Amino acid sequence: MILSVLGGVALVLGTAYGWTARDHRDAELAALTDRLAQVEARSASLSEQAAQVSELEAKLSELEAALVAAQEEAEAARQAALAPTPVIESPAESEPEEDTVVAVADGLEFGDPEQGKAVFGQCSFCHKIGQGAQDGIGPHLNGIFGRRAGAHEGFKYSEDMSMMGADGLTWNLETLNAYLENPKALVSRTRMNFAGLEEEQDRADILAYLRQFSASPQNIPEAAPTAQAREVELPDDILAIVGDTDYGEYLSSECKTCHQQDGTDEGIPSITQWPTEDFVIAMHAYKQKLRPHPVMQMMAGRLSAEEIAALAAYFGNLD
Amino acid sequence: MKLNRREFVGTGVAAASTLAAPIVHAAGHGKPKVVVVGGGAGGATAARYIAKDSEGEIDVTLIEPSRSYYTCFFSNLYIGGFRELDSIEHSYGTLAAEYGINVVHDWATGVDRDAKTVALAGGGSVPYDRLVLSPGIDFVEGSVAGWDLNAQNAMPHAYKGGSQTELLKAQIEAMPEGGTFVMVAPPNPYRCPPGPYERISMVAHVLNTSNPTAKIIIADPKESFSKQALFEEGWQKHYGGMITRIGPDFGGGNVTVDPAAMTVDIDGETVNADVVNVIPAQKAGHICDAAGLTEGNWAPVVPQTMQSRMDENIHILGDATNQGDMPKSGYSANSQAKVAAMAVRGALTGSRVFPAKFSNTCWSLIETNDGVKVGATYEATDEKIAKVDGFVSQTGEDAALRKATYEESIGWYEGITTDMFG
Ligand SMILES: Cc1cc2nc3c(=O)[nH]c(=O)nc-3n(C[C@H](O)[C@H](O)[C@H](O)COP(=O)(O)OP(=O)(O)OC[C@H]3O[C@@H](n4cnc5c(N)ncnc54)[C@H](O)[C@@H]3O)c2cc1C
Numbered sequence: 001m002i003l004s005v006l007g008g009v010a011l012v013l014g015t016a017y018g019w020t021a022r023d024h025r026d027a028e029l030a031a032l033t034d035r036l037a038q039v040e041a042r043s044a045s046l047s048e049q050a051a052q053v054s055e056l057e058a059k060l061s062e063l064e065a066a067l068v069a070a071q072e073e074a075e076a077a078r079q080a081a082l083a084p085t086p087v088i089e090s091p092a093e094s095e096p097e098e099d100t101v102v103a104v105a106d107g108l109e110f111g112d113p114e115q116g117k118a119v120f121g122q123c124s125f126c127h128k129i130g131q132g133a134q135d136g137i138g139p140h141l142n143g144i145f146g147r148r149a150g151a152h153e154g155f156k157y158s159e160d161m162s163m164m165g166a167d168g169l170t171w172n173l174e175t176l177n178a179y180l181e182n183p184k185a186l187v188s189r190t191r192m193n194f195a196g197l198e199e200e201q202d203r204a205d206i207l208a209y210l211r212q213f214s215a216s217p218q219n220i221p222e223a224a225p226t227a228q229a230r231e232v233e234l235p236d237d238i239l240a241i242v243g244d245t246d247y248g249e250y251l252s253s254e255c256k257t258c259h260q261q262d263g264t265d266e267g268i269p270s271i272t273q274w275p276t277e278d279f280v281i282a283m284h285a286y287k288q289k290l291r292p293h294p295v296m297q298m299m300a301g302r303l304s305a306e307e308i309a310a311l312a313a314y315f316g317n318l319d
Numbered sequence: 320m321k322l323n324r325r326e327f328v329g330t331g332v333a334a335a336s337t338l339a340a341p342i343v344h345a346a347g348h349g350k351p352k353v354v355v356v357g358g359g360a361g362g363a364t365a366a367r368y369i370a371k372d373s374e375g376e377i378d379v380t381l382i383e384p385s386r387s388y389y390t391c392f393f394s395n396l397y398i399g400g401f402r403e404l405d406s407i408e409h410s411y412g413t414l415a416a417e418y419g420i421n422v423v424h425d426w427a428t429g430v431d432r433d434a435k436t437v438a439l440a441g442g443g444s445v446p447y448d449r450l451v452l453s454p455g456i457d458f459v460e461g462s463v464a465g466w467d468l469n470a471q472n473a474m475p476h477a478y479k480g481g482s483q484t485e486l487l488k489a490q491i492e493a494m495p496e497g498g499t500f501v502m503v504a505p506p507n508p509y510r511c512p513p514g515p516y517e518r519i520s521m522v523a524h525v526l527n528t529s530n531p532t533a534k535i536i537i538a539d540p541k542e543s544f545s546k547q548a549l550f551e552e553g554w555q556k557h558y559g560g561m562i563t564r565i566g567p568d569f570g571g572g573n574v575t576v577d578p579a580a581m582t583v584d585i586d587g588e589t590v591n592a593d594v595v596n597v598i599p600a601q602k603a604g605h606i607c608d609a610a611g612l613t614e615g616n617w618a619p620v621v622p623q624t625m626q627s628r629m630d631e632n633i634h635i636l637g638d639a640t641n642q643g644d645m646p647k648s649g650y651s652a653n654s655q656a657k658v659a660a661m662a663v664r665g666a667l668t669g670s671r672v673f674p675a676k677f678s679n680t681c682w683s684l685i686e687t688n689d690g691v692k693v694g695a696t697y698e699a700t701d702e703k704i705a706k707v708d709g710f711v712s713q714t715g716e717d718a719a720l721r722k723a724t725y726e727e728s729i730g731w732y733e734g735i736t737t738d739m740f741g
Contacts, residue, residue: 195726250673253368253657257650257678258727258734268730294710295680295694295727302676302696302707 031121038115108173111201116209119202123194125231125278129213137274138192145214147171149187156273158263160189176210177203193269231285238284238305239277243313251307252314254299261318272318279312350378351667354437354447356427356606358383358411360390361453361636361652363739368660369451370418376668380421380445382437386410388740389480391511392649393732396684398477398488399521407480413741427454430610432630449663452612452627453636453652454604455479456510459616462600463503463576470578474595477518478510490594491522497532498593501583503574504539505598508617510638510647512545513693515598517683520550523558524686536592537564538585540572545646546683546693552714553685603639617641622699623675624662625655634659643703644695651679653735658699675699682728688718690725 120129126137133140139155150157150165157165164187169175179186180203182196197203255271263270271279285291286300287308300308355366358381370379388409396402414420426440436444458476460467466474477487491500500522504515519537526533544550554562565571570586576597577583583590602608602616612618612627618635619628620642627633636659637652645651658675665672680694695709712724 246671247673249372250657250661250671251676254654254676254678256734256738257653258680258731260734260737264733264737266730266733267726267728268734295692298694298696298708298710299678302698 031118035118038118108177109204110173110208110211111204111206113205113208113212115201116205116207119197119206120209123206125282126192129210135275137278141210142213144171144176144210145173149175158187158189158191160187161191173207176207180206189264191263191265191270191272193265231281232288232290234281234284238309239280241305241309243276243309243311244306245310245313245317247307248310248312248314251303251311255311255315272315274312274316276309276312276316279315280308283308283311350376351448352378352380352446353449353451353663353667354445355379355381355451355453356383356437357453357455357604357637358385358388358414358422359453359455359637359652360392360649360735360739361638361656362451363388363411363414364653364656365451365453365634365636365660365663366420367414367418367739367741368657369663370414370420372660372670373664373668375419377664378421379419380423380447381411381414382423382425382427382439382445383411384424384426384440385481386424387481389484390649390732390736391478391480391484391514392735394477394480394484395514395518395521397484398491398518399524399684401521401684401687404485409736409740411740417741427606428609430606430633432610432633435632448632448667450633451636451659451663452604452607452610452618452633452639453656454606454639456601456603456638456647457605459600459602462506463574463597465576466503466578466597466599470576470597473578473581474576474597476598477596478514478598478601487594487596491525492529494526494530494533494593496530497534498530499534499536499590500526500594500596501536501538501590501592502596503576503583503598504537504541504544504571506540506572506600508647509598509601511681512646512648513550513681513683516544516546516550517685518596519562520553520558520683520685523554523561527558527561531561533561535562536583536585536590537562538571538574538583539564539566540574542567545681546691546711548714549691549712550683550685553689553691557686557689601638603635607635607639614641622701622704623658625659626662634663643697643700644706645677645679645697645704646681648679648681649735650681650731651677653738654678677704680731682724682731684725684728688722688725690721690723690728691716692724692728 123138127139127141128134128136129141133142135152135155139152139157147170148165149169149171150161150163169187171179175186180197183190183192183194197206258268259271260268261272263272274282282291283300283303284305286293286296287303289297289301291297303311353366353369355362355369358366362381362383366379366381369377388411389404390407390409393402393407397404397407411420411422415422423439423445427437428440429438430436430450431438431444434446435448435450436446437450438444456478458468471483472486475483475487475490477483494500502515502519515537519535523535526535565585570588573586575584576595578595581592581595583592583595603613603618607613607618610630610633612629612633612635614628618639618641620626620635620640621628622642625634625636625640625642627635636655638647640655642655645655654677658677661670661672664670675698677697677699678694679697680692682690682692684690691712693709693711696707697704698707699705
């Protein structure tokens with residue numbers, strides 16, 4: 001139990017080095033320290049729970065053994081008697097008990113929305129949520145529960161996501177949980193650059209957080225909770241540069257050695273169809289070495305503001 | 320843009336200096352013709368970019384003897400059991416069908432630079448306005464005493480993709496218990512600086528599970544090698560004691576092999592080996608020499624355009640070139656191809672030419688989920704392609720970062736092969 005919780009911390013730290021890191025380093029560090037404290041606090045109560053679980057597990061195997069024995073007994077009795085009526089009392093007795101245990105193990109439940117808010121930090125560069133949230137690199141997530149996959153109007157989804165929606169995929173606790181655990185296992189060529197949340201608890205927490213913004217518009221809290229400071233503060237004249245798409249196309253050939261034009265994403269994130277400003281901010285964050293990835297720091301490091309704008313214009317308008 | 324040649328001569332910024340005189344098209348009229356020799360990392364990329372970006376204004380012919388290209392990149396992962404052979408095999412179908420490239424499966428045997436034609440082994444010749452050569456490497460004869468191409472079945476090099484790689488893998492898997500694997504590593508410069516050492520890692524990975532008492536010996540003529548600290552750290556950590564490297568101080572550069580006896584003599588000491596992987600010294604693919612474009616073992620090029628220093632109508636890419644600071648890698652060849660494609664289009668159709676930008680990153684796998692990388696960016700100066708900035712993975716990185724690095728390499732492989740073959 002404790003080990004798997006620590007694994008969760010490693011996952012978060014790992015993400016901080018990887019492609020999906022998006023927050024300002026300081027903010028990230030603060031969030032991580034915060035989270036570490038929370039995890040430490042939780043680990044105590046978890047070891048208690050672990051003891052309870054092993055107790056339950058022991059009980060379960062006892063019951064299973066009893067069930068098998070009972071079934072064998074019943075079978076033997078039936079064969080011996082050659083009677084048409086099977087003896088089922090014993091198994092019937094143990095079954096309800098077993099069902100309860102299984103239901104607890106498999107049951108999906110909402111976790112703690114406050115924790116979920118912290119976990120959502122990883123998602124918030126691409127996904128906005130709360131009052132006034134707009135689509136960005138990913139669609140906004142207000143009202144995600146009950147929404148059909150790939151169906152939020154005005155957002156350009158990957159082909160696979162649209163197809164899954166057309167085939168009937170609708171977001172609910174179960175489907176979102178599966179998607180967050182391993183996005184590509186559910187929607188194989190999704191454009192979402194995210195490896196997945198390994199920890200069941202993290203998923204339960206984040207889903208509890210998302211759920212708050214889904215009941216109906218009135219339920220959305222007043223203050224937009226993800227309204228964030230920009231990752232890098234850029235002077236307006238840099239944000240105002242209109243990119244030269246032709247130049248962007250040439251420069252993009254360098255990106256395309258790794259980033260696939262159609263948005264396919266396997267270990268290297270998709271960068272097509274990002275809103276221009278998000279693209280510019282992300283590249284300047286690498287250029288200023290605020291984002292950690294060494295290849296991207298190097299690539300962005302030698303691009304001028306004009307060149308970054310050119311790339312943003314080119315990739316933003318790709319079909 | 321629908322300029323004809325006379326209108327665009329001199330308009331290409333970077334290529335202007337090379338267009339001293341108007342060039343008459345190969346056939347005298349019709350579309351400009353580009354011939355690309357070699358359908359590998361450099362050639363396939365150049366052919367695809369020229370065809371794609373000229374939108375039918377340039378006739379592109381690709382000459383490549385093989386119907387399938389097996390990438391050398393990730394061939395070590397195939398040896399290690401991390402990839403299937405068919406996952407590193409690529410065909411030219413899309414280049415022909417979707418990009419309208421005329422793919423000719425034949426060897427180029429010579430270049431008539433005055434007539435501007437390429438001779439084919441199957442007979443006949445193909446005219447060009449611009450020729451792109453990306454033939455990869457050949458081996459320097461006599462560089463490993465006792466070894467020549469006739470010995471490549473007994474002692475494979477596996478330094479060109481496909482059957483040689485399969486052979487080496489089969490030999491490793493058939494090694495007797497506690498057997499000995501010897502690699503004769505190449506001197507600089509050679510294709511893929513970390514390649515031999517990634518291969519050692521993958522061989523150790525296989526033997527460590529199937530044949531843990533086996534031994535690996537590297538006879539190396541080089542003082543040091545790419546990502547050395549990272550490899551040595553990984554070997555110690557994952558394969559402690561299995562790998563011994565004999566550097567030049569201990570005679571690692573003084574090697575004679577006997578393919579019939581399966582022995583390797585390292586500085587007077589004879590090793591009985593079960594598998595010997597000889598990676599000889601290398602030089603530009605033979606066609607460069609045949610066309611009179613080499614100086615020493617390699618073909619010198621103009622950094623801004625990748626044109627041959629000896630013939631402005633010929634661009635040379637990838638491993639075959641002497642260009643400056645870039646390592647000989649698939650990534651480099653792909654990067655150079657895009658610069659050349661832009662220069663070729665600029666010269667032939669007057670399209671815009673931007674300043675050349677080059678880059679490279681080489682990922683290597685040391686053990687399951689233990690990936691490392693090294694990379695740099697480059698720019699064109701008058702005398703060479705010069706390094707601007709670079710980075711390398713650090714020793715002691717945590718497991719999550721190493722795993723992410725490995726996963727990134729998988730994404731890179733998908734990216735670059737799509738960039739080459741469509
Ligand atoms: C074990 C190993 C691992 C590697 N790993 C990596 C890696 O991880 N990353 C990386 O970036 N690079 C890697 N490389 C290096 C990479 O494979 C080469 O640098 C790259 O292939 C060079 O491209 P090229 O176009 O110069 O030559 P090639 O890709 O070799 O292509 C040359 C082509 O030209 C054809 N040809 C040759 N002569 C003629 C002729 N006369 N007529 C017609 N066709 C001809 C050949 O058939 C061949 O298909 C590795 C290499 C090896 C050996």
